[in-house]
Amino acid sequence: MNQSETVIEVRNLVVEYGRGANTNQAVRNISFQIKKGESVGFIGANGAGKTSTIKVIMGFLFPAKGEALVFGDKAGSVQSRKRIGYLPEVALYYPFMKARELLELYGGLHGLNSRALKEKIPPLLDQLGLKDKGEVLLKNFSKGMQQRLGIAQAIIADPEALVFDELSSGLDPLGRYELRHVLLDLKQKGRTIFFSSHELTEVESLCDRVIMIHEGRIVTESPVADLMKPLNLFEIIFSLDSASMPPVVTKFNPTPEGDGYRVLIDDIAAYSEALSALASAGAVIRSASSKSRTLEEYFIELVGEKGEKQAV
Amino acid sequence: MRSIWLISRTVLLEAIRRKEIYAITLVSLLLLTVIFSIDFFQIEGLMKFYREVALKIMSMATALTVIVLSSRQLPREFENKTIYPLMAKPLRRTSFLSGKLLGVILAALFCFSLFMFVYIIGTLYVGGGIPWSHFLQYIYLQLLQMMILTTLGFLLSLVMNLDAAITLGIIFYITANILITSFTYLYDFVGIFGKTMLTVLTFIIPQLALFDFSGKTVHSEVWPPLDLNTLAILTAYAFVFSGFYYLLCIVIFRRRAI
Known part of the structure; x- marks a missing residue:
């Protein structure tokens, strides 16, 4: 064989x-x-x-x-x-x-x-x-x-x-x-x-x-490596007065996280730009990391999309 | 052949390790002990009657064991999902059924052997003799009956649920033993349609009474043992019925989704 x-x-x-x-x-x-x-x-x-x-x-x-x-x-x-x-x-x-x-x-x-x-x-x-x-x-x-x-x-x-x-x-x-x-x-x-x-x-x-x-239908068939590639996300957790939030950050819809905010960005250039803007605005950056979605999250999103399309 | 043996060994192991087979055996043995303990009258006719009853009890207990064991083999496999790892092995569905069939017959033989042992000891204890040629024919005919009941139990369990299969199996056993005998008497008193129906039923329902050699075994001084020709016909008769039931089982089981 x-x-x-x-x-x-x-x-x-x-x-x-x-x-x-x-x-x-x-x-x-x-x-x-x-x-x-x-x-x-x-x-x-x-x-x-x-x-x-x-x-x-x-x-x-x-x-x-x-x-x-x-x-x-x-x-x-x-x-x-x-x-x-x-x-x-x-x-x-x-x-x-x-x-x-x-x-x-x-x-x-x-x-x-x-x-x-x-x-x-x-x-x-x-x-x-x-x-x-x-x-x-x-x-x-x-x-x-x-x-x-x-x-x-x-x-x-x-x-x-x-x-x-x-x-x-x-x-x-x-x-x-x-x-x-x-x-x-x-x-x-x-x-x-x-x-x-x-x-x-x-x-x-x-x-x-x-x-x-x-x-009953196949929704995706792909090598694991390929599936994981587009999953990269960048996470920034920061503290800043909401009035001084730079526009480059607000467009990614920051969500409250403790006494600060959390933002997820799916583009490395935008991530870099957001970090610079936050630093310039005097934000305290508590964490900035590359965050990968799990296969589970990807699956739930995919199934959710299919479900919505079918519902429509 | 090895796969058939492996499956049958599992059935046999279950029968030996589960307590219910011993419960049936114990109750029957108690009855037999009571029967054999009534020897103080020393009345030969009464003793023979008791011995005949003892043999009939053993036949019935074995038949019930066979019906219960055979009817539950397949439903239990499905219910417990043990059939999946089994059928994932390179095992033909016909081999699986044959193994189960052989296993039930071996388990019934195990149960029947216990009865026979007690019967022989009991008979010798009260001073009776064992007419060995009759006795061996009795055992052989019981084996043929077991074969028919086992295949019937499998067939019923493939077309209905476990409870229904056991109930119908028992009804069938009683019917085949009692009603068929009464057909002979009824035949002269019914019309053409009735006669046709009775004839058809006589061919459809196996006449299990033919395999009951207990009376002739006890009254061996009056009845000679069966000649080889009769034994061959009875064997063929049993094989026709069990073969037909088994064939139906194979046809149904091969097409069945697991």
Whole structure:
């Protein structure tokens, strides 16, 4: 397989629930590709169509129109599932089983023999912070521990691609930190990672590219670096009598901040000009910094714009 | 084949580790103990009657276990969402169903073996003999019945919710055991339409009474064991019904969104 080979391909996908007059389109004619070695975040609000798309990729749902291919095979085929690891959004694992038994089951279904399982399971449990938990019944596992075990079952057979639905759902900060390390390690090994997440900071740190989906349609598909570029903002917090406010500052609508003001400027030349004008006017500059909007803020703005346009 | 075994092992593990199967077994064993303790009359006819009742209780308890276990396999997987990581593995939907089917039969066999053990110990304790050829045929026919009920339980759970599937499964089991027998008597007293309906129903509803060999096992001195030809016909009969139900399960499950 070469580096540019397509791992996941979604073509004109439409997913519908219900029938007749009650039909609800969850995914509306979306297309995208994930190449080998890429790490792609799939972002959207609840009900945006993320899980429906992922379910089609895994072969759980059948598309109303369009198709999904995994490694060139029809999504859901046994061939495609041999090369993919999957973590569901919510899953309870069999409470009557021990962690080791569960991993033996999933690893066995992936074709690993007993010897390979015996070698793989202890370090995998250790890697995911579940050392010494192999013989514990899953009914005694917390939600976070179950999620870690879910990650273990997804990667036990060392698949070429990973599809995670709601990556860090149920994990505490430590769990998220450990998971990030696991994923970065997999990324370094050249694994293809496609995941949906509500944690946009996580997406920022892990992804090469993001696909944003809103109400079943893709609203943005771009490398993370490109998305972050136009996000730069400059923030000045200052104290000054409002009567002496220079016009170059007032045009950026200063907002009260404590006993002073705060202004956000999206142009470096204007920022420099505003700083000089404030200094000349005798303002006390409390802080002046380059402030980047987060991916989360960008997403909310983008979704808000779309929502307003649709409302109009 | 390995994937089928892995799935069936999970079902078996659940049956062994959950307490409900032991509750059914314990209640049945209590009943059996009571039955076998009534030996002070030393009346052979009464003893045989009790032994027959004991075998029927074991058949019924096993059948109920099979209906409950098979009906809940698929709905529970969906309800707890355990089906997602499972079906994300390179596992065919037919293998998944076959594994579940095998697992339920193995779990039912586990339960049935406990009954058989107590029955044998109880019978030997009160001084009765075990007619082994009859007894083995009784076990074999029970196995065939389990197969029909398991596939039926799966089918019902695919087309209705868990409670409805269990209720209908039990009604079906009782109907198949009692009503079909009464069809024979009714047949002579109904008109052409009634006769047609009864004939159709006789073919649609598997006659589970055919698989009840408890009476003949207890009265083995009167009834010879079944000949191989009859056993083969009964086996084919069971395979036709369970095969038909299983086929329907596959058709429905393969098209079902998860």
